[in-house]
Each structure stands twice: as structure tokens, then as C-alpha cells.
Amino acid sequence: MKMNEDLKKAQAQMKSGVITVEGFLGYDDRDLATIIQHDEEEMARLNLDWEVVGQAMHDLLKKGSDGLGEPISVDKKWLVHVDETRGTLPSPWAGEGIFHKVNCEVRRLDKEGKPEGKILLFNELSLNMLEKHHFLQGRGSHFRLEPSDVKTVLGMWG
Amino acid sequence: MTTDLLILQTLLVGLVSVLMAVMISIIDGIVNNYGDVVVDVNGKKQMTVKGGTKLLGTLADQGIFLPSACGGRGSCGACKCQVESDVGPHLPTETPYLTDKEIKDNVRLACQVKVKADIKVHIPEELFNIRKMECVVEKIVELTYDIKEVLVRMPAGTELNYVSGQYGQFEVPKYGDIKEPTARAYSFSSNPQMKEHVEFLIRLVPGGAVTTYVHKFLKEGQKINVIAPVGDFNVKDTDASMICVAGGSGMAPMKSIFNDRIARGVINDRPIWYFFGARTTKDMFYLDWLWELDAKYSNFHFVPALSEPGPDEDWKGPVGLITTVLDEYLQTKIPLTDVKEGYLCGSPGMLDACMVVMKKNKMPEERIFFDKFA
Numbered sequence: 127m128k129m130n131e132d133l134k135k136a137q138a139q140m141k142s143g144v145i146t147v148e149g150f151l152g153y154d155d156r157d158l159a160t161i162i163q164h165d166e167e168e169m170a171r172l173n174l175d176w177e178v179v180g181q182a183m184h185d186l187l188k189k190g191s192d193g194l195g196e197p198i199s200v201d202k203k204w205l206v207h208v209d210e211t212r213g214t215l216p217s218p219w220a221g222e223g224i225f226h227k228v229n230c231e232v233r234r235l236d237k238e239g240k241p242e243g244k245i246l247l248f249n250e251l252s253l254n255m256l257e258k259h260h261f262l263q264g265r266g267s268h269f270r271l272e273p274s275d276v277k278t279v280l281g282m283w284g
Numbered sequence: 285m286t287t288d289l290l291i292l293q294t295l296l297v298g299l300v301s302v303l304m305a306v307m308i309s310i311i312d313g314i315v316n317n318y319g320d321v322v323v324d325v326n327g328k329k330q331m332t333v334k335g336g337t338k339l340l341g342t343l344a345d346q347g348i349f350l351p352s353a354c355g356g357r358g359s360c361g362a363c364k365c366q367v368e369s370d371v372g373p374h375l376p377t378e379t380p381y382l383t384d385k386e387i388k389d390n391v392r393l394a395c396q397v398k399v400k401a402d403i404k405v406h407i408p409e410e411l412f413n414i415r416k417m418e419c420v421v422e423k424i425v426e427l428t429y430d431i432k433e434v435l436v437r438m439p440a441g442t443e444l445n446y447v448s449g450q451y452g453q454f455e456v457p458k459y460g461d462i463k464e465p466t467a468r469a470y471s472f473s474s475n476p477q478m479k480e481h482v483e484f485l486i487r488l489v490p491g492g493a494v495t496t497y498v499h500k501f502l503k504e505g506q507k508i509n510v511i512a513p514v515g516d517f518n519v520k521d522t523d524a525s526m527i528c529v530a531g532g533s534g535m536a537p538m539k540s541i542f543n544d545r546i547a548r549g550v551i552n553d554r555p556i557w558y559f560f561g562a563r564t565t566k567d568m569f570y571l572d573w574l575w576e577l578d579a580k581y582s583n584f585h586f587v588p589a590l591s592e593p594g595p596d597e598d599w600k601g602p603v604g605l606i607t608t609v610l611d612e613y614l615q616t617k618i619p620l621t622d623v624k625e626g627y628l629c630g631s632p633g634m635l636d637a638c639m640v641v642m643k644k645n646k647m648p649e650e651r652i653f654f655d656k657f658a
Contacts, residue, residue: 145357147462147493194605195531195631196563199592209532210631211489212353212469213360214380224380227359231490239594247490268491 127159132219134158139218140264150218150255152266165262168273174282180257182280183248187230197231203281205241207231215251219259225251234279246271246279324404335401339365340394348407349414351514352453353469356395362469363394368404371397416511417442421504422481427569430488431533432498433473435481436510443479444512446472448519448540449655452512454484456497467511468494471629471655473536475543482510487533517629517655519545524625524651525555525618529610529638534629535560535570537655541627542577542584552583557618559587561606561634565597587613607637614645626652 129137137158142149154161169176190206192198197207207230214224229249233241248256252269255261262271276282318335323342325331331346340356340363343349354360361381367390374382378393394405419436427433434454438444455467474483489495502508519526519541530538538558545551562568568588578586589609593599602609618624626642628635635654642652 142461143463145359147355147357147464147466148491149461153461191633192605193563193591194561194607194634194637195534196561196567196591198563208633209489210633211492212362215359216377224359229490245490 127163129157129159135220136218136259145215145218148268150261150267150269151264152268152270154264154266156264158261161262161264162260165273166260169260169276172273172277174273174277176257176260179276179280179282180253182282183230183232183246183253183256186232187228187248187250187253190230190232191228199235199239202239203235204279205233205235215249217251217254219255222254222258225249225254232279234281244275244279246275318400321399322402323399324402326406326409327404333399335399337399338395339367339392339397339399339403339405342399343394343405343407344416347415348412349416349511349514350394350407350411351414351469352395352467354395355464355467358393358396361393364391365394366390366406367392367397368406369402371400371403413445414511414514415444416509417444418507419482419510421502421506421508424502424504427485428567430499431569432486432488433483434486434498434502435474435483436508438480438482444482445479446476446482446513448472448476448544449517449537450513450515451537451655452482452484452510452514454486454494454498455509455511456494456502457508459497459501462493462497465509466493466497467509468492469514470533471515471517471536471540472513473539475540475547477544477547482512485533485536485539515655517653519627520625520653522623522625523554524623525557526627527557527559527610527614527618527624527642527647528627529559529561529606529630529634530628531561531606531630531634532567534631534634534655537629538627539570546577551577552581555583555585555618555622557585557587557613559589559606559610559613561589561591561609563592564590564594565599605637606634607641610638611641611645614641614647620646624651626654628652628654 139145140150186206189200190208195209197205200206209229211227213227216224232246236242247269263269320332321335323331323333333342350363350365352363358377374387375396378396382391417439419438422437423435425433451469451471453467453469455465458464470484470486472482473485474481486495486498488499528538574586577584589602589606590599591605624647626647628638643649
């Protein structure tokens with residue numbers, strides 16, 4: 127996968143201080159094309175389907191919103207905290223619109239209903255970037271969606 | 285011979301690079317040098333400033349602070365002001381935050397407008413009270429695992445006049461990967477009678493630049509900047525029953541309102557129903573104080589509710605989402621004949637859900653006041 131003009135422009139927007147204070151790339155110094163390609167390979171290796179993952183995350187975001195800003199258990203499997211902070215974020219990809227800062231924090235519940243350690247953190251924008259561009263953010267980014275964590279937290283073992 | 289050529293080549297490349305850098309610098313100086321420009325505010329105040337910077341920063345440098353929750357990044361839409369001069373068409377980064385009428389009236393986001401020539405702006409008079417103050421963090425209290433109470437002291441000799449419901453921008457210094465001071469807006473939880481201090485309740489937002497700093501690094505005794513007071517959420521001067529609903533750090537303006545009314549001796553003048561929702565007792569705080577108010581003042585009614593109390597929690601209060609509990613109380617416990625006003629603070633989802641319940645129970649929408657985003 128090569129860095130085309132769109133990817134170059136998007137990567138420039140992802141730097142810290144442009145759209146968000148921290149940016150989208152963390153400490154990852156790979157180019158955007160490489161990050162996306164590696165994550166596509168990793169998702170395939172883990173047998174994770176982008177569309178299925180995206181839909182599961184949409185469902186959790188929707189059901190978590192019922193907590194009205196407080197954490198809520200969903201389907202007795204997850205503890206989901208959906209909260210919104212002031213403002214919106216534009217997509218680093220030009221022309222994709224703006225997204226409300228709706229953060230969704232997902233933790234798996236154990237058999238006793240207690241939350242386990244791994245956390246999946248995403249917002250409307252990160253979900254859009256996952257679905258449209260297969261971009262899971264750079265390593266070290268707060269909103270990085272590590273494919274193995276996606277698999278563990280969403281429980282996609284099938 | 286080959287080595288000499290390499291050295292010569294390197295020197296030439298270096299020379300060309302230096303020349304290009306100088307040329308870029310000169311061109312930049314010419315193209316982006318707007319010289320001195322005059323900013324006219326409300327036709328009353330004229331300030332001569334160096335052109336070329338964004339209106340939000342230009343005004344701030346002159347001590348005029350427009351509300352901003354995103355630090356001028358164009359993501360909150362708070363720094364609106366009317367620009368009476370022609371500064372070009374609205375940018376795509378502005379229009380999502382502006383109504384058709386605002387666009388027609390040439391309301392702009394000050395963080396997106398570059399001051400390139402003389403400019404006339406109109407700013408609501410009340411915004412002139414907003415100041416930037418270097419404060420000292422006096423006390424930090426951990427209220428829950430993700431909410432901290434932060435008390436800051438104003439600079440010596442400074443008093444901040446504000447009303448309960450207003451908020452301040454809390455600015456933290458650069459740290460780690462955060463390359464610049466960053467400010468976010470938080471409601472005051474302090475009693476406005478206590479003018480030498482302001483207090484905030486700050487909930488940790490995952491990945492949040494300011495909240496992460498507050499929760500991980502902020503220390504008592506540290507200096508931080510506060511830009512305040514901002515906002516128009518406040519208690520209306522009527523006799524209507526106050527139906528207050530909050531969750532999490534949405535407690536902040538409610539604490540400020542109640543303590544203000546206690547200090548002014550009017551806490552019992554009108555019925556106050558305070559609904560506070562949380563998931564478990566771990567998410568609850570200030571319970572002792574609020575129960576004390578409930579016991580002490582006949583018109584103050586505290587209704588805490590848990591949505592998912594654990595089996596090992598000794599919870600005897602209402603169980604369910606706060607909207608469910610609110611609905612039940614509006615239907616069965618709060619007199620239907622009471623004239624009511626709603627005061628809400630919390631996430632947009634909670635506010636929208638509360639609005640539905642209140643309107644269903646015949647509370648007029650225009651009597652429901654709120655501060656989205658605690």
C-alpha cells in the first residue's frame with residue numbers, strides 16, 4: 127500500500143495540535159499506509175471482519191447511550207460508559223464532516239459481573255475511521271484500537 | 285578527487301538550502317505581514333494590533349476573552365462574535381456551528397477569522413467581565429474514582445464576581461505529548477459568595493488532555509490559569525419549584541446553586557427537588573451533605589438513584605435510570621399543581637431524556653434550563 131495524496135493530507139491532519147491536542151498517531155512513526163496495512167493484516171490474522179466489528183461497536187455505543195452519561199451494563203457481557211464532551215471533531219480525511227465528541231468506553235464483565243481489565247475506547251470519529259479507512263490509530267494513541275483487544279473485549283472468538 | 289567533489293557537492297547543497305530558507309523567510313515576511321491593524325470593539329474601543337493572527341487570540345491578547353472550550357481549535361463553536369467588516373465568506377469550519385440567521389448576521393467563530401486588516405466586531409458587553417487569572421491550586425479532593433474536586437485561589441487582591449451556573453476555562457500547562465497550554469470549560473461548584481476562590485468538579489475523560497493532567501499530575505500549590513466567568517446558565521428569580529437533575533460532575537452547578545441559596549438565606553424559599561443519578565454507590569458523592577440539607581430544610585428534597593446497584597450494596601433508595609425516577613416523582617410525589625422550572629446539568633443524552641420526561645409531565649420547554657456538558 128502506497129501513500130497517495132489523500133493519505134498524505136490525512137496524515138498531516140493527524141499530527142498533534144492540528145485536530146486534537148494529542149493527534150491520532152501516538153508515538154507511531156510509521157506512515158499512514160503502513161499503519162493501515164499492518165492493521166489489515168492483523169485483523170485478517172485474527173479472523174476479524176471490519177464490518178462486523180464496526181457494527182458491534184455501533185451497537186455498544188447505542189446501548190451504552192441508555193446510561194445517560196453513566197456506565198451501564200449491556201447484555202450482561204459489557205460495562206459501557208458513553209459520555210459526550212463539548213464540541214466536535216472533523217475527520218482527518220477532507221470532506222467527511224464533523225463528529226460529536228461522544229466517547230465510548232467498553233469493558234468486558236466477568237461471570238460475577240465485575241469489569242475486566244482491558245478497555246476498548248472509541249468515539250464517533252474513530253468508529254468512522256475504522257469503517258471507512260481501516261484506520262485504528264497509531265500506537266500510543268489514547269484511542270488506538272489494538273486488534274487483539276478488539277477481539278478480546280468484543281468476544282469475537284467465532 | 286572524488287572526496288573533493290563530494291565535499292563541494294555537500295557545500296553547494298548546504299548553500300542552496302540556506303538561500304532557500306532565507307528566501308522563504310523573506311517571502312513569508314512579505315506575504316504574511318499585515319502590519320498594524322485596528323480592531324474596533326462595539327464602536328467604543330479601538331485597539332491597534334499586529335495583523336496576521338486569529339481574532340480569538342488577538343482579542344485575548346488585549347484582555348478580551350470570548351468563551352472557548354476547545355482552545356481555539358474550531359471544534360466547540362463557542363467563540364462566536366459578530367464581525368461588521370468584510371473578512372471574506374464563512375469557512376467550512378465555521379458553518380456547522382452557525383444557524384442560518386447567525387450566518388446572515390455575519391456571526392463568525394473568532395478562532396477561524398484571521399485579522400488581516402482593520403476590523404469592526406460586536407461583542408456582548410457581559411463578555412468584558414471575563415478575565416484570565418493566574419490562580420493557585422489550594423486543595424484537591426478525590427470524590428470518586430474518576431471525579432476530583434479542585435479548589436483554586438484567585439490572585440491576591442482579586443475577587444471573581446459570578447453567578448451559580450457559570451463556568452470557567454481551566455488551563456493546564458504543556459506536558460508529555462501536549463505541546464501547548466490547553467484549556468477546557470468546567471462549571472463552578474463553588475459558592476459565588478466566596479469570591480477569592482473557585483471550585484471545579486473535574487471528571488476524567490479518557491484521552492482528555494486537560495482531565496488527564498488534572499487527574500495524573502495536578503498538585504496542590506501549583507499555579508494554573510483560569511479564564512472566567514463564562515456562561516448564561518443561572519437560576520431564575522421566580523417562586524417556581526426547582527426540579528434539578530444531574531449526574532456525575534453535573535453536580536457542580538447544583539452544589540454552587542444550593543450553597544449560594546443557603547448563604548443568601550433563601551434555600552427554603554421555594555421547593556427544590558434534586559435528582560442525582562449514578563450507577564453504583566462508587567459513583568455517588570456528597571451524600572452526607574445532601575442528606576443533611578434534606579433533613580434541615582423542609583423545602584429541599586434530595587432524590588439520589590442508582591441504575592445498577594451491586595448485590596452487595598446496601599442501597600435503600602430508588603433504583604433505575606434517573607429519568608425513570610424523575611418521571612415517577614413528577615407523576616406521584618411532586619404536586620401536579622406546582623409551577624415548575626427544570627434545571628439540568630449533564631451529558632446531552634441525559635438532558636434530552638430529561639426534557640422528554642419533563643415535557644410529558646406538562647413542564648413547559650421554555651421553563652427548562654440547562655448546561656450541557658458538565
